[in-house]
Amino acid sequence: MFAAYAARIDPDQPLSALELGERPEPEARPGWTTVNVKAASLNRHDLWSLTGAALGPVPLSGVEVTEEQLPMILGSDAAGIDEDGNEVVLHNVIGQTGYGLGPDETPAMLSKQHYQGTFAERVRVPLWNVVPKPKELSFEEAACLPTAWLTAYQMLFTKAGVRPGQSVLVQGTGGGVATAAIVLAAAAGLRVFATSRDKAKLKRARELGAEGAFETGTRLPHQVDAVIDSVGAATWSHSLTSLKPGGTLVICGTTSGTNPTEAELHRIFFYELKVAGSTGGTKEELADLLNFCAATGVRPVIDSVLPLDRAREAFEKMAKGGMFGKLVLTV
Known part of the structure; x- marks a missing residue:
């Protein structure tokens, strides 16, 4: 074959x-x-x-x-x-x-x-x-769906546990996970912000449902309930500072490297932030994602x-x- x-x-x-x-x-x-x-x-x-x-x-x-x-x-x-x-x-x-x-x-x-x-x-x-x-x-x-989209689904709804009406920042739009996170979050009634260093990708993010799309590292209009990050070291600090007290940073990749300049542990404990990892999703989550796409028209x-x-x-x-x-x- x-x-x-x-x-x-x-x-x-x-x-x-x-x-x-x-x-x-x-x-x-x-x-x-x-x-x-x-x-x-x-x-x-x-x-x-x-x-x-x-x-x-x-x-x-x-x-x-x-x-x-x-x-x-x-x-x-x-x-x-x-x-x-x-x-x-x-x-x-x-x-x-x-x-x-x-x-x-x-x-x-x-x-x-x-x-x-x-x-x-x-x-x-x-x-x-x-x-x-x-x-x-x-x-x-x-x-x-089985890897990038399933990872984004788990990051949003299982790891971060976000609900309709809450807000999320998606770092590094353009890649498979980040793109999926924007579409899924918008379809679920979340307020979505996205970042990239590419102006064309920022334009696409807005077209996909992002309320705001900004140059990487830009201060957001307000802090968010969750951050979806597949970039790693380059966006670590911005991800933490973008979170509301009690917010959740979910990481699924480190395309920019694994070692941020500073761990910023003081910010994590002082603001009671949560940091979670994701490497995919379960079979049950995949079935839920397939049904979500079928029911909502998300593609x-x-x-x-x-x-x-x-x-x-x-x-x-x-x-x-x-x-x-x-x-x-x-x-």
Whole structure:
């Protein structure tokens, strides 16, 4: 079957490690099902996988990648048709509940450790990982949800616990999680502010429902109940100062680095702020997100859709950072 995969790792020139071509069909396993992939979406960890940083059980954990893991089909998000003809979306953490694991296997995302990914004509997953796709969503739209959009959903409604009428700041608009957070928050009746260093992205944020969109680091018109941050060190201080007393900062990434200049612990304890982390979401949250999109008409923001045999173009665009929303591959 045709696939896009990491043939090796190259920390300096990751795109040189990406190859497109034939890979073996997924092996049959008891309690698993084969899904014919119709659409799959890219996430930044797919690019990091080519450097070796995200092929271990926990992305960027420093766990050494072994030769046995390569070649590895990339991709963790997909929608397709299962063996019974059902339209489905994949929850991308294999073994999250222990279901479907072998004796020497540990829970991990698709395209990590033992589990080949979704940038292929077919992928095999435990039956537990299959979630019905609402008929209202296209395969391309549904394929955007299991990582970036699910992370944003969990950050807003589980970790921050925000309610309609409250306010939220989304740092670094343009990326998958930040874009999702703006759309979901606006649809849920929240007052949304967004930041970016790119004027075009700020304009798009307003079009998606942000009440205000500002240059990164700008003082907001008022403090907010929650901050959604995937940027890390560069926005840490601004995120904390933007919170109301008792507010919540939720972090899902550190694209600007992991070590802020100052921890500002005094601000955290004095204003009784909460700091929470998020690395995705549960199968139940994915089902809720799918139903939310189907019921409200909310749809993922898609930057571009390319066929699988043009996957290299999508990886190049992600590496340059010029996209707004999700990059989708169709099979």
